[in-house]
Amino acid sequence: MKVSLLDYGAGNLFSLECALRRLGAETERIATREALRRATVLAVPGVGHIGALVRALEAAGTRETLCGRIAEGIPVLGICLGMQIFFAGSDEAPEMRGLGIFPGRVKELPPTVKRPHMGWNQVTPRASSRLLRGISESDCFYFAHSFAPGAEAEGIAGVCTHGMAFAAAVERRNIFGVQFHPEKSGATGERVLRNFLEAAQ
Template sequence: MIAIIDYGAGNIKSLQFALDKLGKPSKLTMDPEEIKQADSIILPGVGAFKDAMEALQRYQLDSLLKDEAANGKPILGICLGMQLFYEFSEENGGCAGLGLLTGSVNRISDSVKVPHMGWNILTANQDNSLFDQLGKEPYVYFVHSYAVDRLAEDTLIASAEYGGRVPAIVQDKNITGMQFHPEKSGEIGITLLKNYEELIS
């Protein structure tokens, strides 16, 4: 079972629908025992970094996620969920994140329209089975105003271009992040979720 963290920071029905399409049972939950018993965890998220961190802290899910990550459980962060993995975001005057990945989050360059909202091409930065069956120039759907701008380069799996490089997929051992919304990215998104599930199974 996949535990989707239901902490009020994301439209998660479309994510659950995408997993159902793949035949992957999932449950929206904030219950610590259900999260501990799950085979893997998805941390979704839209909205403000600080609000999301405060919600995780309020329900003591921040420490639980750190413990599960340390225990080697696969965790996937989507959009804001990916950003929360990092050490710090400058949004709203600055806020510490979960610190599961090394790096920080900053606002997208004002040289382009912000928020970044729409379809962009994924470019592979290294070989990874997540790219299996995606074809040439796969398009995925982004909605965000902030992006990771400092990270360990060996964790960067794929990027997009929007006012500079936007890390789009990151991975470090059992921690994977997708800045875009795979559940809103059509067949490419479904294939990415399928590849991810196969990778961690």
């Protein structure tokens, strides 16, 4: 299986490439509409500012193509910022529109806790989740973020708490997203990536 990694100039591509290759997947980096149209499995990694990601997609002319491919049913995994872009908008860049695949907004973590939320934390998986199959409430994942979709978000597959309950994972049909970094989360993160590859077959 070949996984196409959307390269918009700010994603943590190398770590994700290594993690996917360890699981037997081929990887390629793509950045054009033509490459998006050819992709059969897609990952959208992300670090940085959501406004910069939106502008990068628009500058490359890939925003509408990305939305179209997801609507067609291509399996897609959004990671951290790559998941946040699936929502309608974000408090980080109120003037920017997300892809709107999931309704609702990405919210800033409360000022009562350390931001960014950086380090290991537990995720409570929903029993029906394909992405978090085999994950228990005692398993920890690596997070690095200051914004997240709320725990009331549509398509919740797992919840984490840091000052507020937030969506640690979402899924709907062919669409999967995680707020944590599976490529930096050891064996538990590897399990999540394996689950995605199996769901994508």
